[in-house]
Structures are given as C-alpha cells and as structure tokens.
Amino acid sequence: MELPLDQPSWTFHLLGESGESDPYLLKRSGLAIHAENHHYRRFQRESQPGETIDDQRPIVFCLDRDHVYNHFEPRVEESEFSQIRAQITRMDSKVGIRLINVYFDYVYPYFPVLSYSKMIEDGLPDERVLQALPLSLKAALYASALPYMVYDDVLSTMLDIDLPTAKELYRMSWVAITQEIHSPRLSTLQSWFSLPVELYGVDRESGSNSGIINRLLDSMGMPLWEKKLRKRLWWGTFVLDKWNYACSGLASHIHKDDYDVLPLDDSDVAYSEMPGTTQNSHVQGHFCHLVELTIILSDMIDSFFTIRASKRTSRDFSLTSALANELRSRLDVWKTAFDKLSFFQPANLSSRVQMDGSASLGLAYWAVHLLIMRAILRSLETRPGSVEERRIREEFSVSVRLKAESYCIEFVEFTDRLQAGAWNAFWHKCKTSGA
Numbered sequence: 001m002e003l004p005l006d007q008p009s010w011t012f013h014l015l016g017e018s019g020e021s022d023p024y025l026l027k028r029s030g031l032a033i034h035a036e037n038h039h040y041r042r043f044q045r046e047s048q049p050g051e052t053i054d055d056q057r058p059i060v061f062c063l064d065r066d067h068v069y070n071h072f073e074p075r076v077e078e079s080e081f082s083q084i085r086a087q088i089t090r091m092d093s094k095v096g097i098r099l100i101n102v103y104f105d106y107v108y109p110y111f112p113v114l115s116y117s118k119m120i121e122d123g124l125p126d127e128r129v130l131q132a133l134p135l136s137l138k139a140a141l142y143a144s145a146l147p148y149m150v151y152d153d154v155l156s157t158m159l160d161i162d163l164p165t166a167k168e169l170y171r172m173s174w175v176a177i178t179q180e181i182h183s184p185r186l187s188t189l190q191s192w193f194s195l196p197v198e199l200y201g202v203d204r205e206s207g208s209n210s211g212i213i214n215r216l217l218d219s220m221g222m223p224l225w226e227k228k229l230r231k232r233l234w235w236g237t238f239v240l241d242k243w244n245y246a247c248s249g250l251a252s253h254i255h256k257d258d259y260d261v262l263p264l265d266d267s268d269v270a271y272s273e274m275p276g277t278t279q280n281s282h283v284q285g286h287f288c289h290l291v292e293l294t295i296i297l298s299d300m301i302d303s304f305f306t307i308r309a310s311k312r313t314s315r316d317f318s319l320t321s322a323l324a325n326e327l328r329s330r331l332d333v334w335k336t337a338f339d340k341l342s343f344f345q346p347a348n349l350s351s352r353v354q355m356d357g358s359a360s361l362g363l364a365y366w367a368v369h370l371l372i373m374r375a376i377l378r379s380l381e382t383r384p385g386s387v388e389e390r391r392i393r394e395e396f397s398v399s400v401r402l403k404a405e406s407y408c409i410e411f412v413e414f415t416d417r418l419q420a421g422a423w424n425a426f427w428h429k430c431k432t433s434g435a
Contacts, residue, residue: 011069011183012061023060069182076175084172085135087164088142093127095158096142100125102152103145109283110290110357110426112269113193113236115229136176137187140194143169170195193236196429228268234261235291242298243364243430246371252301264288289338289361290428296330297368303327304375317379317393324372335365359422366411373404 015023101124104116119129130138143166149155164172173191180188238254245252269287303323304313313320338361380397 009066011064011066013064015060015062021060021062023058026058026060064183066183072182074178075182076178081175081179084139084175088135088139088172091142091163093130095155095161095163096130096138097125097127098152098155099142099145099149100130102148102155103141106148106151106355107144107426110286110360111193111236111428112232112287113190113229134176134180134185134187134191136173136180136191137194139169139173139176140191143167143173144194189233189237193233193240231261231264231268232287234259235264235287238298239290239294239428240430242294242301243428246297246301246305247430249305251306252298254298264291283356286358286361289334290364292334293361293364293368296327296334297364297371299330300327300368300372300375304372304378313375314378315382315389317376317389317396320376320379321396324376327372328369331365331368338365355421355425357425357427359418359425360427362414364428366407366414369407370411373407376400377404 015021015026017023100119104114104120104125108114108116119125133141142164146163146166146169150159173195177188177191177195241252241254244250264287266284266288269284303309304320313323338358377400380393380400
C-alpha cells in the first residue's frame with residue numbers, strides 16, 4: 001500500500017510537463033534512478049465510470065528533505081516561534097478540545113476543509129489528535145471557534161479565563177505558516193483557509209497569498225486516504241480565489257485550462273463527515289451550493305471583467321445583455337435548488353441560539369446579480385460603436401436602470417429581514433478593495 005504524500009521530514013513538488021524534469025521520462029523507473037540527488041514518486045490516477053480524467057498523463061512528484069528549505073525566507077526568528085508555541089501550550093487541553101468541537105459545530109459545516117471522521121471520536125476530538133495538530137492549524141482553529149464559545153455549555157461559563165484573543169491567535173497561526181510554507185503540509189493549507197482575509201493587508205498582498213494557496217495545491221500531494229477531503233480542499237481554494245479577486249477587482253490565479261477536478265456531489269460532503277448536531281440536508285448541501293454559485297461568478301468575471309472581455313463587451317450593449325441573460329438563467333436555476341434545501345427562514349431564526357449560515361449564500365447570490373448589472377450599466381456609459389447600437393441603448397436604457405434599482409431594493413430588503421439567528425451564524429468572508 002502506498003503511503004500518502006503528506007509525510008514528516010519530506011517535501012513534495014509536482015513536476016509540470018514543461019519543466020526541467022520531464023515526467024514522461026521519469027515515469028520509467030529505469031531512467032528515474034539515474035537522476036542524481038533527487039527522489040521521485042509516481043501516482044496513477046484512478047478513473048471511475050463516467051469520469052473524464054486523463055489517466056494516461058504521468059503524475060510525478062519530486063521529493064526533497066525538509067532541511068533543504070530551512071534557509072528560505074520569509075521566516076521569523078526561532079525565539080519568536082518558541083514564544084508562540086509556549087503560549088499555545090499553556091492553554092488548558094480541555095479548553096482546546098472544546099474549542100475544536102465548537103469549530104466543527106459552527107464553522108466546519110459551511111466550509112468543510114478538515115476531516116471530521118479523522119479528528120472526532122465519540123463526539124469530541126481525541127486529546128492525542130489535539131497534541132498532534134501543528135501549531136498553525138491549532139491556533140487557527142482556536143481563533144475561528146472563539147466567537148462561538150458562548151454556545152458551549154462549558155466554555156460559556158469560562159468567559160473570564162485568560163485566553164489569547166482571536167486576533168492574537170490568528171497572528172500566531174500566520175507566523176507559523178510563514179515557517180511551514182517552504183516545506184508545506186496538508187495542515188498548512190487548512191490553516192490558511194481559516195485565516196481572516198483582513199489579516200493579509202492590502203489587496204495585492206491578498207492576491208499574492210491566494211496565489212500561494214493555489215501553488216500549494218499544485219505542489220503538495222493530498223493524503224491518499226481521503227479523496228473526498230482532497231476534492232473539498234480544491235474547491236475551497238477555488239471559492240477563496242474567485243471571491244477575493246472578484247471583490248478586489250484583480251485577476252484570478254485559477255483558469256479553466258489549468259485543472260480537471262471533478263464537480264462536487266452529495267457524497268463529497270457526506271453525513272459521516274458532519275457533526276451529529278448538523279446532520280441535515282440544508283447544511284450538507286451548503287458547500288456544494290457555494291461552489292456552484294462560485295462557478296457562475298467565475299464565468300461572469302470571464303464574460304465581463306477580464307481585460308479582453310471588457311474590451312469586447314463595454315461598448316456592446318447587445319452582447320452584454322445576451323451574456324447577462326444566460327448568466328441570470330443559471331442564477332435562477334441555482335436559486336430554485338438552493339431554496340429547496342435552505343433552512344433559512346426569518347421567522348425560524350429569531351432566536352440567537354438557533355443559527356444557520358445560509359444567509360451568507362443569499363447575500364452572495366445578490367452580489368453576483370449586482371455585478372452582472374454593473375456590466376450592463378457599463379455598456380450604457382461608453383460611446384456606442386454604431387448607429388444601431390445607439391438606437392438599442394436608447395430603447396432599453398430606462399428599463400435597465402429601473403431593473404438595477406429594483407435589484408438594489410431587493411438586496412436591501414434581504415438584509416433588513418435577517419434575524420439574530422442569521423447574523424450570529426458563520427459568514428463566508430472575502431477581501432474588498434476598500435477594506
């Protein structure tokens with residue numbers, strides 16, 4: 001049986017086809033043994049019935065010992081890193097276990113980038129799991145759980161204990177990630193998913209960080225024992241990349257030609273990977289709906305807001321309207337499917353303890369609609385390319401502006417209807433150009 005790539009003391013890098021080392025040659029063991037000072041490992045992709053994965057393309061990784069990267073920067077002084085480790089170690093393990101359990105109850109169901117079945121036993125994380133967690137991931141999980149500790153029967157009675165703040169814990173995780181990034185582990189990627197986007201600083205730095213996440217997925221093999229987790233991690237990266245860049249006005253790092261990951265299905269977010277308190281259809285379907293909406297967002301950006309797309313559509317109202325109608329139809333289909341699963345009902349969520357994170361998807365749905373409308377309005381503001389184009393604009397300009405106004409009204413009404421149970425739940429976050 002093959003061991004997973006995520007091994008202590010080893011760093012793995014995927015070999016691209018145009019690089020110095022040719023994976024088509026290295027797939028032949030007789031040639032690979034002549035590569036001095038390097039170790040290689042090949043994986044065979046297993047194609048299931050009905051899948052279109054290319055199982056002929058060689059997937060070859062280069063293996064290096066971690067110490068090769070010990071001098072790489074950025075890196076903090078060991079004294080600072082030791083101080084952070086000591087702060088985390090001083091926290092009571094029982095508090096840590098309950099914080100991780102809170103994370104799985106209130107955050108994980110909406111962004112499942114960990115493995116519930118691997119970390120939770122009999123309803124609580126095993127203390128051995130807690131001790132084995134890398135510093136970056138442990139600090140990030142603690143920080144993400146802190147806002148919800150008031151909903152835990154035990155932690156809610158300990159609000160006066162001296163715990164690091166969420167900001168301090170996120171900072172600890174960030175420092176630990178900078179130490180790990182040169183020889184990353186699966187936990188490095190999971191830690192990064194838990195960091196708040198405001199920690200990244202300016203927008204272009206945020207873009208750089210998201211690009212590093214994508215490179216982690218390219219360069220690091222995910223454990224073979226969890227294919228479904230591997231797929232969720234990829235789509236989690238896709239979601240993070242697309243929303244951060246869309247809201248910042250920057251170009252995405254992920255393009256259709258660069259991946260062939262299969263779409264998510266219900267089995268990828270199974271009940272066995274959900275806490276018992278959230279094993280219901282609306283929570284199970286949340287992440288799949290988030291990914292589907294993000295795919296529509298990505299196609300919308302490609303249609304209107306890349307440099308080439310902007311040149312093509314900014315002066316062509318007819319083309320812009322045609323593309324917008326197609327995207328709106330897809331949004332309507334998405335909304336119908338989402339409404340069938342969504343538990344989010346204002347009347348049901350007036351209690352501050354009865355929470356549901358579906359409201360963030362409802363807000364994201366309207367955000368995509370408004371971005372589409374911005375593209376249409378843009379085509380009315382530029383100089384028309386022809387007499388016919390000018391006539392079409394004059395005919396539809398009033399109705400378009402009224403439609404835009406109605407979207408804004410519906411957006412505001414949606415937020416006005418949100419009750420405490422929605423505001424107190426987990427919300428997906430993304431970076432904006434003004435934040």
